[in-house]
Amino acid sequence: MRIGIIGTGAIGGTIAALLDRAGHQVSVTARGEGLAAIAEHGLRFDGAWGEHVATVTASETLVATPDLAFVCTKAQDASAALRENAEHLRGITVVIVQNGLEALEVAAGILPDAELVGALALYASQYVEPGHVTVTATGSTYLGAGAGEPSDAARSAAGILGQVMPAFATPNFLGAQWTKLVVNMVNAMPALTGLSVQQTIADRRLSRVVTASMRETTRIGFASGVRYATLQGLSNPLLRVFSALPLWAARSLPTLMARRMGSVPNLGSTLQSRRRGRTTEIDYLNGAVVRAAAAIGRPAPVNAAIVEAMQGLEPTGEFLTPEQGGALPVR
Ligand SMILES: NC(=O)C1=CN([C@@H]2O[C@H](COP(=O)(O)OP(=O)(O)OC[C@H]3O[C@@H](n4cnc5c(N)ncnc54)[C@H](OP(=O)(O)O)[C@@H]3O)[C@@H](O)[C@H]2O)C=CC1
Numbered sequence: 001m002r003i004g005i006i007g008t009g010a011i012g013g014t015i016a017a018l019l020d021r022a023g024h025q026v027s028v029t030a031r032g033e034g035l036a037a038i039a040e041h042g043l044r045f046d047g048a049w050g051e052h053v054a055t056v057t058a059s060e061t062l063v064a065t066p067d068l069a070f071v072c073t074k075a076q077d078a079s080a081a082l083r084e085n086a087e088h089l090r091g092i093t094v095v096i097v098q099n100g101l102e103a104l105e106v107a108a109g110i111l112p113d114a115e116l117v118g119a120l121a122l123y124a125s126q127y128v129e130p131g132h133v134t135v136t137a138t139g140s141t142y143l144g145a146g147a148g149e150p151s152d153a154a155r156s157a158a159g160i161l162g163q164v165m166p167a168f169a170t171p172n173f174l175g176a177q178w179t180k181l182v183v184n185m186v187n188a189m190p191a192l193t194g195l196s197v198q199q200t201i202a203d204r205r206l207s208r209v210v211t212a213s214m215r216e217t218t219r220i221g222f223a224s225g226v227r228y229a230t231l232q233g234l235s236n237p238l239l240r241v242f243s244a245l246p247l248w249a250a251r252s253l254p255t256l257m258a259r260r261m262g263s264v265p266n267l268g269s270t271l272q273s274r275r276r277g278r279t280t281e282i283d284y285l286n287g288a289v290v291r292a293a294a295a296i297g298r299p300a301p302v303n304a305a306i307v308e309a310m311q312g313l314e315p316t317g318e319f320l321t322p323e324q325g326g327a328l329p330v331r
């Protein structure tokens with residue numbers, strides 16, 4: 001199958017390398033140093049899903065229409081990347097692999113005649129250097145769209161991706177995005193402190209803030225009428241219990257998540273953006289919780305403080321100490 005990958009960073013690089021290894025004809029889009037490295041040496045892939053050097057076609061934008069496309073940029077880059085490639089995305093299935101709640105709505109405004117599918121990745125990949133990505137923790141990908149049953153396009157894309165990694169079409173994709181948003185509350189503390197996800201959760205002070213942001217997210221979701229979808233053991237009933245726990249007891253959830261990630265340090269995708277001098281997705285993660293809370297007239301003080309702290313730090317390139325990070329408000 002002819003596969004197009006837009007945005008060949010950690011996730012795009014992983015999908016591109018694995019589909020190339022499985023024999024698909026893969027074309028990728030990249031820019032700057034990343035594009036130069038892939039064009040010169042191929043795309044180097046290693047880590048938990050094996051090793052491969054993919055000799056993919058690489059260019060700044062797609063030069064032909066593929067049978068299936070994956071858009072794997074950060075949320076803040078998605079609109080521009082979709083616009084730049086719109087000509088070759090018309091009428092085909094376009095899978096947007098992206099955290100946050102807005103991926104499909106943004107894409108629908110730019111590609112009204114594509115078959116849009118959202119995808120939530122629960123594995124962890126790292127952009128090691130231009131043209132080199134590594135998988136630091138395995139996990140499944142969930143594909144779907146909207147509130148109902150998964151479309152034929154979602155099932156078929158899950159079938160293709162399922163050839164190379166665990167991938168499932170899921171109903172209630174909106175609920176799945178919220179469940180993933182709860183998971184992504186592990187991203188901010190590493191991005192604020194420069195520590196890995198495992199290190200931040202092992203630190204009692206930072207872990208309290210992670211737990212508080214997760215619990216706040218869960219509560220805002222429930223108050224907004226969200227029915228959380230089941231993703232990798234996290235379900236609506238479990239999150240209902242979690243949302244009512246005191247902080248000391250709720251801490252067991254991020255602790256379990258960190259344990260599942262294993263011993264290879266997982267930086268999380270937000271810290272990786274900072275390390276590469278890129279803007280972060282904070283407005284689409286913790287910021288999405290603040291906006292959802294505002295929409296129902298509720299405050300989200302923990303997530304608002306995290307967003308504010310990140311906005312202050314991003315332009316400086318500096319990090320908080322664990323003491324400073326642990327002093328963020330929790331409730
Ligand atoms: N990494 C992870 O473990 C996980 C990430 N996710 C989510 O997946 C999505 C992708 O994340 P991730 O792979 O980590 O992000 P990366 O930053 O590693 O990769 C995104 C890539 O897109 C490229 N890009 C941006 N705009 C364009 C454009 N217009 N044309 C071509 N390329 C472009 C960037 O280029 P450049 O290198 O020049 O910046 C970058 O290489 C995010 O929503 C993230 O939250 C979900 C689960 C796990």
Ligand SMILES: CC(C)(CO)C(=O)C(=O)O
Pocket residue numbers: 099121122123124125183184186187266267268269270
């Ligand atoms: C699943 C997780 C937390 C993997 O690191 C992720 O989604 C991210 O880093 O953005």
